[in-house]
Amino acid sequence: MRIYEKIRDIDRRLIFLLIALAVSLPIIFQISFPEITTPMVKKVFDQIDSMPAGSKVLLAFDYDPASEPELQPMANSLLRHLALRRCKLYFITLWPVGQNMIEDTIKNVLLPEFGEYTYGVDYVNLGFKSGNEGVIKVVQTNLRKLYTTDGRGTAIDKIQMLKDVKSLASMALIVNVSAGYPGLKEWIQYGSDPVGLAIVGGCTAVQAPLLYPYYPNQLIGFMGGIKGAAEYDEILRKNYGDQISQRYKNGLQSWLSTEVGKLRASYTGEQLQQRIAEAQEKYKQKLDSEKKELYLGLFRMGPQAIAHLVIMLLIVTGNVTFFIDRRRRKKKTVSSPPAFLRKQEAGPSE
Amino acid sequence: MKRTVPLVITFVVGWVLIFSVFFPYTESLGEDFSVFFDIIASIAFILGGGSLIKMFGAKVIKRQPGWGYALVAIVGFVGTLVVGLLKTGNPEGITGNVLAEGSAIMAVYDYMFKPCGATMFALLAFYVASAAYRAFRAKNTEAVILLVTAFIILFGRTFLGTLATIWLPEQLDFLKIPNIASWIMIVLNQAGNRAIMIGISLGIISTSLKVILGIERSYLGSE
Known part of the structure; x- marks a missing residue:
């Protein structure tokens, strides 16, 4: 078997192994690359950065654990930025497990880093x-009609x-993190656009192309997938890096x-000393992984x-073998005699 | 009767929701109907649960192929429902927050639902890579266009894409790979998507009118 044939008929388990290595090695060695913030992501940052302290912001987290690896980084960064701007946060979700995503984000970001935020005064979770979109339609005109608790x-x-919150019109901004339907598109169509409210957000990379038609008139800016989150992290680090770091350290302390x-x-006694040493070790570990924790x-x-x-490399390799294969097949067709001659050469059949 | 009542409901609700957008007097009626919709949507959860038990239950009882998976689904569904409704292990008690730490439902969520969901989604990466290798071939002009576009977008979203053309002078900024990728998304993709969306919207309007007027009745099922 020729080398190109071996590559052409490569075992798909080898491809799986390549992808596993491509994903796991950068995680193990904590490899990250510098990012340049694109205008679309910068607009999200600018919009949030322009919010005066005390602005009411509706934070809609419409995703679940399946898309958590892709969307949680942007949810964390958006929340961090809004809290740094001292905005009042109204969490809401249209996804059944979205409530868990909200509570997790509050527990991991808001409570440790922004201890001054009080439930019911500075933030509230309206839940699922x-x-x-029926929910959006109702809260667009009357929040209390649907939310009694x-x-x-x-x-x-x-x-x-x-x-003093009657409907969506009482808000200054909608921030949405979405993994599909219902999500950012529905919040634009039924929430922000009819009321004339500003909206920014983030979504999975797969969903992003469907949201470009709303940008920049109906959707001020948005982040697509991890790339968008990374760009947001970069601009947030440049502008608020010291404050975020200090808050993280204070929270850990x-x-x-x-x-x-x-x-x-x-x-008591030896057991106490051992447990304290374990807690201190955990503290040290978290302190060491500060950048990783803050800029997911x-x-x-x-x-x-x-x-x-790796996928690009696979596509190129696949096409190279495809062209070699095609050229060989063409050559074979040209060099081999026509079918009626081949029959004569083979002699009469039995 | 079986067909007339749904047709009347559709006709009335449809027109009220349309009027509520244009006439302020009917706005509160539109709100009420939207709330009715949300209540019906909540009831759909019960309907869905019942349907799941019925379908999978029949599969288990008749020992049809794959009945083991059906049994796992039923046990998972009933187990989660019971610990959720009874708030088993909830430190705040039966009146407390359903998501309180330490409750059984949170254990189900943290140790089963969350890892399973993330695993299923992560598997996509492996299949995408394998499919890209086997199917993404420049077989004809359309495939070449698709391939080149995908290549630029993918490359433009990596650090190498940025590095590859970073040396270009400012006058040739538009030739930088990330900028070309961005142009493809903002101009070509946006135009195509807008056209599709307008087409879909026109289709939705005409279908909705047909449903409201009772011309389109396939949603009622067969006679």
């Missing part, structure tokens, strides 16, 4: 409601920051103090970039 079961009238306090209440987009772009290059 079924009905897809928040996602945690507290009556809406008891929540301070919801007292506060976590360690709380943890040690809890351990002192539960353990940049770090997740590494494996994707390498995987893209």
Whole structure:
């Protein structure tokens, strides 16, 4: 078998192995590449950066764990930026498990890094409601018609920051992170556009081409996939890097103090010392991986970039073998005698 | 009766929702109908659950091929439903937040749903690579155009794409790979997508009118 034939008929398990290496090696060695922020992503940043403190922002997280690796980095960065601008945050979701994504983001980003944010005063989780764009249509004119409690079961009238919120028109901006239907497209069509409200967001790379028709008039800016998240991380790091880093360190310090306090209440003697040492080790590890924790987009772009290059290499190789194959087949057809002659050469059949 | 009632409901709801956009007096009626829709959508969850049990249950009882998977689906569905509704292990009790840490439903979510969902999505990368190698061939002009476009987009989204043309002077900025990729998306893709969207929208309007007026009745099922 010729070399090109071996490459042409390559075992697909080898391709799987190549992709596995292309994805896992950059993760293991924490490879990341510099990013240049494109105008579309910069517009998202500029829009959020122009929000005055206290602006009401509706944060719609319409995704699930399947797309979490692609969308969580941008959700984290958007939340971080909005909190740095001291905006009032109204979380909402049209996806059943979106509520988990909201709670996870609050737990991992808002609570440790922005301790001054109080539930019901600075942020609220309205949770999930079924009905897809039907929900958007209702909240567009009357939020209370559909939401009597928040996602945690507290009556809406008891929540301070919801007292002067009547509908979508009470918001200053919609920020959406979406993995499909219902998502960014529906928020534009039924939410922001009829009310004349500004909207920015992010979506999976697969969904991005479908959203370009709304840009830049109906959709101020958006991020497509991990690439968009990485670009956003880059611009956020340039502008707020020191503040973000300081908040991360403060959050970790506060976590360690709380943890040690809890351990002192539960353990004594050698066991206590051992547990404290474990907590300190965890603290050190988190401190060391600061950049990775804060700029997930940049770090997740590494494996994707390498995987893209491997796929491109595979496409090129596949086409080279295809052309060699075609040329050989043509040559074979030209050099071999016509069918009626071949029959004569073979002699009469038995 | 079986066909007339749905037709009347469709006619009334359809016209009210159209009028509610143009006439302020009917706006609250439009809101009410949208809320009715959301309530029906919630009931659809019950319908979906019932349908799942019926379909998979029959498969298990009749021991049809793949009944084991059906059994796993039923056990998973009923188990999640029970621990969710009863708020099993919830430190805040039956009246507490369903997503409270330490509850059984959160354990199901964290240790089963989340990793399974992410794994399924991650598998795509392997199949995309394999499919790209075997099917992405420059067989004819259309395939060549598709291949070149995909190549530029892919290349433009990597650091090498940026590095490859970084040396170009500012006057030739438009020739930089990421800028070409961006141009393809913003100009060519946008134009094509807009055309498709306008076509779809016109189709939706005409179909909606046919449904509201009772001309199109296929959604009612057969007689």
